[in-house]
Amino acid sequence: MRPLPGARLLGTIHTIHSRAARRAGFGTLPRPRRQDHSAGKKPMLDLKFIRQHPDVIKDGARKKHIPCDVDRILELDRRIRAIKTEAEAKKAEQKRRSKEIPGLDGEEKARALQDLKRLGDEQKAMDAEIRVLDEELQKLLFEVPNPPAPEVPEGKDDAENVELRRHGEPVQFPFEAKDHLELGRMHDLFDFERAARIAGSRTYFLKNAGALLELGVLRLALDHMVSKGFTPMLVPHLVRYEAMAGTAYFPGGEEQAYCTEKDELYLIGTAEVPLTSYRRGEILDAAELPLRMVGWSNCYRREAGAAGRDTRGLYRIHQFQKIEQVIVCENDEAKSVEFHDQILRNSEEVLQMLELPYRVVDVCGGDLGRGQIRKFDIETWMPSRNSYSETHSASRFHDFQARRLNLRYRDADGKVHICHTLNNTVIASPRVLIPLLENHQQADGSIRIPKALRPYMGGKEVLEPRA
RNA sequence: GGAGAGAUGGCAGAGUGGUCGAAUGCGCCCGCUUGCUAAGCGGGUGGGGGAUCACAAGUCCCCCCCCGGGUUCGAAUCCCGGUCUCUCCGCCA
Known part of the structure; x- marks a missing residue:
């Protein structure tokens, strides 16, 4: 998923945010007040x-x-x-x-x-x-943006992103295709109405195969990353201001994050936040690098400013689960670029296992966050939207986050450098259930389960609609 | 939630107003010694910023003993606020 777009929003900054910011030493005060081994600017x-x-x-x-x-x-x-x-x-x-x-x-x-x-x-x-x-x-x-890589296309918003490649073909259904909501009804997979009554807009229950599919794709994605040597991590979902600021969501993105007022903790919008912050303030040994981590977490987003957009179904919701890959590597442009390519391909492999058509776009300057040097989004084909829509976002930060987090390493010569960081979605659900259900539906409303996913679905090959 | 204890260099651990960026031990690095190893001996071993300056080396200076502020000519040491850790009691998935 794309990082919170809040970095570009000029939302009112809540008193609580500035209080936490002050205590953390970000924002209005020059130095951190909370415990912080990095002590300094x-x-x-x-x-x-x-x-x-x-x-x-x-x-x-x-x-x-x-x-x-x-x-x-x-x-x-x-x-x-x-x-x-x-x-x-x-x-x-x-x-x-x-x-x-x-x-x-x-x-x-x-x-x-x-x-x-x-x-x-x-x-x-x-x-x-x-x-x-x-x-x-x-x-x-704190407001100085990280200059984008020279290859980043010019452009002011996502309309000017440049398609790099496609994989697979959008399915031509020889019958009238149903959207995921209709399929959900036939299979009793979701409940939006009751969820709204209990939890408000943009919420949902996943039921039956809906629940199992979500856990299935998450586990498939996690296992794939573990097989690549990434360390599986279950992370804190509530974090402090410093972690949000260190990963560059704050200041600027406060309106996108849920805040627990009494404790001044923030619900993460992605596991990137705790994972990238994991070793903050430390000087790592170069031999430890790269750190390759894969996190499983719930993600919470207020979707402020998105009122009226994508209101139907599972596309834009307040809470979801995501497997996220994070790499912390040496301060080396070439290595960083190489890892960027790797984490992009890791995610493509997952989509290929799920047999979903997708394309990769090179995100233009105006659609990049403050810290990102370069970003590739993966957009998966969603029949009901009749478009490729964003399901993954692979970002390269250079030392932008690491500098804020005071995340460093010592090289073979004993010199200290600031690390580089990168991250990418591996899978985010339930959004990915949209293409999964819609692309694999059959004329009778049954849904074919891609082969790689079957072991996670009790070996089942097809979901049959309820009678 | 209640009561108490504590936070010092990679680790252990001294240090209660000056000569302390910090004893000592361990670890680590470099030499010497030694058939090898071990032991022994000598030396070294944190981070950040500024000035000079070529973004080099060198030299000089400032800051950092959990974080921030204060008292003082002078603070690791005293005072205030915060964070974290540990122990006991209570509660709890």
């Missing part, structure tokens, strides 16, 4: 890089259609460094002279104390000045 991008290549940043922001005031950042940076140099010189003097105090006494000592007091006050004034400027700088830095 964590700009989205390396400030040195911005300093040296302002034009790259500017052009990247343009391509992503995200506003970004690079000049203001550079100015703040210049001023802060100037004051800092001066403040540090004072601090050094103060420190040095402090050490002489125990050796002094009488009037000499009194005079020295007075001098030092004055020095200290001057320092504090400068620190305060720095703090104000730095607060503004940090806020701006």
Whole structure:
């Protein structure tokens, strides 16, 4: 699934979010308050890089259609460094002279104390000045988008994404095809009406084969990834602000996430959040890399701003289950690109096992999130929508998330670097049940179960509609 | 939910206002010694930022003893707030 589009929404920021943000050290305050071994500033991008290549940043922001005031950042940076140099010189003097105090006494000592007091006050004034400027700088830095890869197509929204390849052919039904809702009724797979009564819009019950199919495809996907050497992980579904901010959903995506107000925890919209955050603040040994993880979690999305869109059926709902693959690798462009290709193919293999037609699109600049360097979406053919619709989203972040998470590694020479991160959907259900049911339906309303899925369905080959 | 204890370098563990970025031990790295190994001996061993500067090396400086703030000429040490961990009691899938 695509990352929460909230990064581009200008939603009202709830008090609770800013409270948590402040405590976490993101957003309005320059430094983290909660426990955080990384202690320090964590700009989205390396400030040195911005300093040296302002034009790259500017052009990247343009391509992503995200506003970004690079000049203001550079100015703040210049001023802060100037004051800092001066403040540090004072601090050094103060420190040095402090050490002489125990050796002094009488009037000499009194005079020295007075001098030092004055020095200290001057320092504090400068620190305060720095703090104000730095607060503004940090806020701006969090909004700097990661420049997209040069190959990323220009474009302002998903209409301008570029198709890369197709696999399989959309089925031509020699009979009148039913949509998944109709099939669901025939097989008693879902209940939307009662769900709405209990839980509101965009909710559902899965019943009978509907429930089993969901667990089946999830397990198939998980097993496939485990066979590829990924570590299976069951993850926390409630996370702190830092995890949301570290993976770049916050700030910006607050409106898309459910928040538990009393505890200031957020329901994850994807296992990417806890998985990518898993080793945050650590310096990994290069020998451990790449970390290849596959997580199974429920995903919760408010779908704010989507009112009226895709209201029917299983397409856009508030809660679903997803198997997600995450890779943490070395800070190496070529490796990162290579893994991006791998995680894309992993997911394609799952769709092939499910015998579903799909295509891969290269997501254009304007449809990329703030942190993504490049993204490929997989769209699976959905007969009822008469279109390829998004079921997977494979993103490459460079060091964007890792920098925020302070996720680093030590190379063979003992040097410390920030990791690269990537992730992709392996399967998300029940959305994938739409193409699964619709593509494999037969004239009599029965549904053929693809071979690879049968072991997960008690060996059954076909689902027969209820009498 | 109630009561208490604690958080120091990769690990263990000292340190209650100055000479502590931090003893000591273990681990790790480099030398020496040694048929090999072990032992022994000597040295080294965290992260971040800034100045100079070529985004190099080197040199200098600042910050970090869970996180943030405060007191003080000076804080790992004192004060306030937060987070986490552990123990006991209660509750509970």
